[in-house]
Amino acid sequence: MKLPALHTVLSPALLHLYDLNNTIVVIIDVFRATSTIATALYNGAEKVIPVDSVAQCIAIGNATPNSITAGERDGKVIEGLQYGNSPGDYPASFIKGKTLVLTTTNGTKMLHMALNNGAAEIITGSFPNLSAVANYLIQQKKQVILGCSAWKDKFNLEDTLFAGAVIQQIAPHFHIHCDSSLMAAEMYAMHQNNMHQFIRKTTHWHRLAAYGLEKDLEYCVTPDVANILPIYKNGALQIG
Template identity: 75%
Template sequence: MNTKPSLHTVLSPRLLDLYDISNSIVVIIDVFRATSTIATALYNGAAKVLPVDSVPRCIELGKITGGITAGERDGKVVEGLQHGNSPTEYPRSFIEGQTLVLTTTNGTKLLHMALDRGAANIITGSFPNLSAVCDYLVNQEKNVILGCSAWKDCFNLEDTLFAGAVIERIGHHFSIHCDSSLMAKDLYAQHQQDLVGFLRKATHWHRLSAYGLEHDMEYCISIDVANVLPVYTNGSLIVQE
């Protein structure tokens, strides 16, 4: 009898309602750049990150909490917010002890969708905290949904590659009957030796390169450079101790 928990990969937020997530850990994946920035801010000592799904709510919560408001739409800093969605904006000297209120085009939107659909547990993942994500999922022994934030609901390469990296490492701990998971694993296996070279072809790489953000993207696919586990609890993402 197979008693392993299940693992599925959701390639777009548009597909989320096809899955029962009520008894699953949902991993929010937004490699370029929300979940990389969240891990980095927490790794560098942020007290917590408040992920919100609208700019007005971000501004409002910033006033209420005294937090740093940050975010982007279409890759660009939003007018009215103090900072952008670049992980390099949040060194320890700036973010330690602070609350970061963050809104982004894709990642924070998917997180709130997962909440609305009754996700049992939510964490965030990207290459900078790959090992922390994998260790947690194995130890929890629960069903897993790898949720790709995509780009405005369209499939993207970078989030799928991260899902594949997770499956490559720990897939044997799970029962996987999911073609998108098999595809993600194979895609990662083919390109893991040169992620930068492969992802330079990606549409979001081209989009962000136009804003001079290549360094951001190279950081976002660097493994374990901010290896903490952001866990969603009581409206905040905090480091799992």
């Protein structure tokens, strides 16, 4: 039986080079959008509505009962929104039963790009829900794009490392003939046992640590602490 293909896209700027028809796209934004999405849903959020503009975030929040507007640009809470993009902001005691309307610098942008380019299905992934993502991709037996949100279209390490972690778990079930996937898998294999030390070298760590977010960032590279699967349906992410 022919195995489905898997590719890793290292930046939104490269997404247009790939055919997304009949393909599951995994949106990856480890620091911090997809880590926050998994955490909010794991802690009982009814759904997460990802939007790509601040104005839309505010408008949907105003129109949605029991909702919270949240988002960041360049690592900071956006003026006019209520909360930021930190997983630690959304414990069960706060988020349970509520709708999170979220806009971020990179992750929500990548999600809407995938939608606009014809993705058959969209899920979100990060280390906190690593196993849920891997298990789902194995079960579905469909072509996969691991879509790294990067940083303003520039390559980043943390999203690529997560792609490598997924590949390590699912490689026997896919046809992988893709240099970016090979790089991601080799890089993760090299650093998986010292992730908390290695990740401190990344530019995004230094950018966000300047805002006092080190604990958030350590959480974002910890596997399976919010191990649910967010699936995009009818304009929102919900547990699949």
